[in-house]
Structures are given as C-alpha cells and as structure tokens.
Amino acid sequence: MTAPDYGQAFALWRQAAGNDWPAYTQHAFVERLKDGTLPEDRFLYYLKQDYVFLIHFSRAWALAAAKADSLEEMQAASATVHALVHEEMPLHVEICAGHGIDRATLEATPEAPGNLAYTRFVLEAGYSGDFLDLMAALAPCVLGYGEIGARLAGNTGPYKAWCDTYGGADYQGLCFDVGRLIDAALARRLGPDWAQLPRATSLAHTFHTATRLEVGFWDMALGARA
Amino acid sequence: MTAPDYGQAFALWRQAAGNDWPAYTQHAFVERLKDGTLPEDRFLYYLKQDYVFLIHFSRAWALAAAKADSLEEMQAASATVHALVHEEMPLHVEICAGHGIDRATLEATPEAPGNLAYTRFVLEAGYSGDFLDLMAALAPCVLGYGEIGARLAGNTGPYKAWCDTYGGADYQGLCFDVGRLIDAALARRLGPDWAQLPRATSLAHTFHTATRLEVGFWDMALGARA
Amino acid sequence: MTAPDYGQAFALWRQAAGNDWPAYTQHAFVERLKDGTLPEDRFLYYLKQDYVFLIHFSRAWALAAAKADSLEEMQAASATVHALVHEEMPLHVEICAGHGIDRATLEATPEAPGNLAYTRFVLEAGYSGDFLDLMAALAPCVLGYGEIGARLAGNTGPYKAWCDTYGGADYQGLCFDVGRLIDAALARRLGPDWAQLPRATSLAHTFHTATRLEVGFWDMALGARA
C-alpha cells in the first residue's frame, strides 16, 4: 500500500529507513490490533507504558518550542504540547480508567527499557542537536502512527477505538501539519535543495534509529522482551 | 509599601536581592510610566524590545515544561507558553499596531544588549541547571511585573493600559499561581526546610542576578545605555 | 562480598537499587569473563559496542564539565573527558586492532538498542537535570565497573587484560575520586543531611534506572537480546 503523503522529508526518511520501516508499521503488535487477536493484558500493558511515553513525548515537543526559531514554529510546537498535556493525557487517563487502571497505577508504572530507549533518544537528539534533529527523532512516532492509523481506519474489532483515534480526521490532520512543519523548517534553514546535503544523511540516520527503537517499543509491548 | 504575597520563595529571594529589588521595581522607567512623563518614543522602543523579549521568555517557559517532573508542573508551564504565544504575543502585535509599529518592523527589531543579557541568562540558567534554577531566573520578571502592576493599578495617565494589564486580576492571578508553582516545586524536591540548604543560597543568587539584569533592561529602555 | 568504599552516595544508591545491583555486577556476562567461558565472538561484539559507548560516555562527562559549578568540579570532569578521548579511546582502538577489528569497522558499528538506551538515558538525565542528576546516571557505570574490577582483579583466564584494567590501581583510584566528587557535590548543594531530602530519592531512582539499563547492556552483549 502507498504511504500517506505527509511531505517530502517523510517520504525520503521513510525510504531511507529500509526494512525497518515496515518492521515498525506492520509489526505483529499492530497486526494483532488489526485482526483483534492481541491479548487484552498486552494492550493494558501497552496503555500503561504509553502513559509514561506521553509524558516524555510532551517534554520533547516542549523542547521543540524552546528550540524553534520563528513564531510559527513556536506556535505549532506549543499547540502540540498543549493538546498533549491538557487533552490527550487526561483522555488517556480516562481510557485507562475504562479498562480498570486508575491514575495512581498509571503514575507508578515502572518505565520499561524499550520505552526509556526511545524517549531518551528523542530528547537527547533534541538537546544535543537543533530543532531539525529533534523533528527527525520525533517524526517516526507522529507520522508512523499516522500511517498505521490510515491503514487501520474503519477497523471494527476490539481495538476499534484505538484505530479510530489514529485513523481519524483529527490525528491525520495533525500528521499533515507536522509534515508541513518539518518541510518548512528544513527549507527555512537549509534551502530548497536540502536533500542533497550531508546534513540530510544524518537526519535520515536519526529518523532510522528512532524507527528501530519504535520496533523495540512494539517488541516490549508484545512481551517479546522487557 | 508591602509586597504582594506571592509565596515563601518570592519573599525570601526578594529580600536577598537587597537594594537591587527596588532599583528594579521602582526604576525611573517605571516611575515615569506611573506619572506619565515617559517620552512616547522610549515607550515605543520598549514595546519593540519587549516583542523580542517575549519570544525568548516563551522559549524559557517551554524549556520549563521540558524540565518539569510532574504532570502538574508540565500543565502549568505549558499553559503559560500557550497563553504567551497564542494570546499575549498576538495582543502585543495588536498593541504595537495601535502605536503605528507593524509586524515586519517588530520582527526586524535588533535585539539590544540589555535584552540579550537577561533572556540568555534565564535560558542558560535553565539549560545548565534544573527546573528550580529556571524558576529562580524567571521569577524576577513574572513576579516583579506583578509587584509593579499591583502598585500602579488604577493609574490614569497615558500608560493606563499598561498599568491595567499588569495590575489587573488576570495577571495578578498568574503571579499567585506561579508563586505557588515555585513553592511546591521547591518543597517537592528539597523538603519543607529547603530554605536552610546551600541550594537556597544559589537559587537566591540566580534570582538576584536576574534582578540586576532587569535593572539593565529598564536602563536600556530608558535610553541610559544600549 | 563487601563493596568497595566509594563513598556515602554510592553506598546508599547501591543499596536502593536492590536486586538490580547484583543483577548488573554479577551478570552472566561478567561471570563468564571471570571463568573464561565467554565466547570470543561475544567479547568482540562487546568491544565494538563499547567503542560507541565510550563516545557517548565521553560526551556525558563533557556535559558534566559544562554543568559544574566550581573550578574543582570542572577540573575533575574535564580531566576525565581528556583521559577518555585522548587515552582510553586510542587504547580501545589499539586493543580492538589486536583482535583484528580495524578502526573503520569500529566506527561503522551499528549502535545496538541496549547501548542507545543507556547512553541516551545518561545524557538526557544530565541535560534535563543538573550536575547531580548527571552524576547519579553516570555512577552505575563508573563505580559498577570498579566493583566488578575489584572482584575480578588477579584473574588469569583469557580475559585477564580486561580484569587487570578495571581491577588495577589506576581505575580503582578513579572510582575513589569520582565517589568523592559526588559526595562533595551533594554536600556543596544540599548540605550534610542531603540523604534525608526528597531529592535523594529521585537521585537514587536515577541511579537505579541506569543500573537496570546496565543489565540490559550486558544482556545485549551476551546476545540475549539486541
């Protein structure tokens, strides 16, 4: 199937990630969400780890706002942070409550190594590099979930709600916005031919490493490893 | 006159800043805003520098969200960033337009040394230190404007609008919130007797240095130096 | 067996890490180094990952120098960086050459997830926190290798050279120095009773998480997981 058109950088980076991209977006965890065979306890485990993930993901977008160099970039990044911590996280708490996981349990979740690996990689790429490095590290999560959601949209199994969330118009709209933000940020700093520069290779490498760590996140969620 | 009660840390840090605190909050620039004798060109100069200031101030609050270690701290910091970049900055652009300064002029404002000094000190204190260091560096601006606003509230001269903004219930409410955020962050990390620790001295020193740089900002705004 | 006396913080943090501490310092990888049963290909794999590790470890110590707040702390951190990049890394390159791994191969080593997880956790703890957070994240590596080395000193099997390095006087001296640096940094900022503060709990948590990631590093080195 063709990937959603989230922009030029996404198309290039996705291709440069090679087989690791489908290893992530078509991971067994995803396929079992799709066909409904994912055991509920693995889904609940995932929800708890995802709560911890969202905290660090929000911190990474906050760092993006700190590292932005135009008002537009700041507004885009801060709107994302705001949506995450004032809407998505309370919603996540509510969904978990619907599955019998209360907030205290969520907050006491021990962070699994596969979770630590991805979130700290993203944050560190952002701290050590600039806005572009941070975007390349964040992109596999934001846009990969978008690609998965686009494929699973309309799913009717036990994980319909999850599929609806990421396949829905709101999340897909966010992905197109983030894709445009990244393309504009690249052109603004590196010019229209940025893809020819050595910098493009290092950004693609960051995207690729983050993709590998997303595979590890699904492995962890599926219980294939801690 | 007594200072507003923005909490324990503010009271201690304000006192430790000695004469530099009134040198800032009762600076000639402030007194001339109050008695209406501030030349309009100095006010316009201030508005332009303040636009650049707000960009870096927003970045500093975004960094605070990245450095927070509880959901409550993240929500408080991200709400402030959001208010700054989605409300305060557009409002600032509008106010400047009312004074004949268009957005292109604002964005082309060369950042004065006194402006660079304060904003970079705050951001660097945050990057090199932790959430508490960042709060101590941000506090003189947030809470100092609160104290000035509380004193100038009800002013009827040419700078009534400015006085109303910082003396008004919204801004004063923000100051009480930020004061509580700081006190809670200190107690959360350092316990109830934090004021006895060596760390308290270094935080007070950061607050004091930031206060001295606020004096420099007013000097610059008044034209006493670049 | 008793642990080496690398200072107060080490003793407290080590204990707070519970069973994860021996899971790291008495990991099967270590025991096989000791009894000589570690397959050579796993040792060579470890050497290659360790090269990448040392780069990020050096970066973390450089960040410590940037975050120091006294000349003594800067000198200690910068001496460590200098030893790492001007002595230890060239030595590592030489040792690898002795095992038939040339420098180009070393530099092309794909960084394994278990390696990424630990190094990025350390660097991010340092960027988001202050000097103390960075020390708590670095300590399990520096001092854990010290404890392992002290236990394996005098080993005569195929991994004698490795045991001699970490069990030798130079490395043991470094561990005592780092232990003193950490204790002094804690007392300097938090006073003599720092262990009673909430901050002590969060630092112990950072040390514990880093210890868990060291277990993951050995797992990876042993081939138990990528």
Next chain:
Amino acid sequence: MTAPDYGQAFALWRQAAGNDWPAYTQHAFVERLKDGTLPEDRFLYYLKQDYVFLIHFSRAWALAAAKADSLEEMQAASATVHALVHEEMPLHVEICAGHGIDRATLEATPEAPGNLAYTRFVLEAGYSGDFLDLMAALAPCVLGYGEIGARLAGNTGPYKAWCDTYGGADYQGLCFDVGRLIDAALARRLGPDWAQLPRATSLAHTFHTATRLEVGFWDMALGARA
C-alpha cells in the same frame, strides 16, 4: 591592515559583522593596551572579570565536546577545555596574584552585566542550537583576540605580557586550529557550498551578535558602563 587567515568561515563572518568588527578589535580598550595609556585599575578590573569569563568560556567548550559528532571534534574541543581549566586558569590566577589580586578576591568577583551578556549568549546559542551555532558564537572571542594579538605582537609598553600572550605562536596556532575545526565542521554537515545556504546567514548573525557583545565587554572593562 589585513586580517589573519583563520579560514573561510572567519573571513565571511568577519565581513558580515560590518563596522562592529573593528568596533570590537580596535576598541579604545585595545588601543590603550597598545599605547600603554590604559589605567592600571581598569586592567585589574578586566583581569577579574576575565577570570569569571574564563569559567563560562571553558563551560562552553565543554558543551562543544558534548555536542561534537566525530572523535576529531571531541578531541579538539576537549583539548581546549583541558588547556583552559588546567593551564590557562591557573596561569590567570598567578598573573592576578602578581598584580596583588588573590584567589579569594577573584572568586568573589561580582559578574558584570556585560560579562553575563556575552557568556550566557554563547552558552545558550550552544544549548539551543547545535555544534555549528556554538562555534559561531565562540568564534568572535577566540579569533578576535587572535586578530588583536597579531596586531599588537611585539608591543613593548606596560601591557607587553598581554600582547605577547595573544600575539605569540601558541595562541596564533590555536586560532588557525579553531578556524580549521570550524571550516571542517561546516563542510562535514552542510557540504562545500554551505555559504550559499540560509543557515549561513543565521550563523553569521550569531557571530555578529556575539561581536556586538564583545564591544559591550570592552565598554564594561573601560568603565564606560557597568
């Protein structure tokens, strides 16, 4: 007079700084060092501020080592840190002692705003940006002193020792090394035509702002402002 040939980036950035470059390198403070008319108390004031400056300058080079992305860059940055904190700072302490300023006095020096402004700008540029941003912010200091030193070499007045230090072979060699480090870092990331990219403009802007803050440093040293 022609500038020393410290490389391509220096030549471009120096030119882009316009009149602010000679305002810095031919500042009255420098001219009075040259003709020997600088009052000794201003020189002693400068020495004390320079001690505080060197601490933050060393921290900035340590940050560069943390942000490097090759072993060569790390080695260059860490060698500079090491020379600064283990040689230059002890030497500075000794020189000050020769002028009757003891170490306790040096360490108690209140950091002047013009000093804060420059050092925090450099560090913040490094934290918010990447290795290149940090180099562009550091370059005016390293290479500007080199250009001044080259011009004042052979001076025989009361400030002969200062002129000999910066005009001497060691310091001039460092400048050529740093110039090469910067050119190589640019080419490595942005390719041979980096000067055509928008990024080049923002780097030149960072260099220019840092140059303006160096003018402010001399103003402060001369007593023209705090």
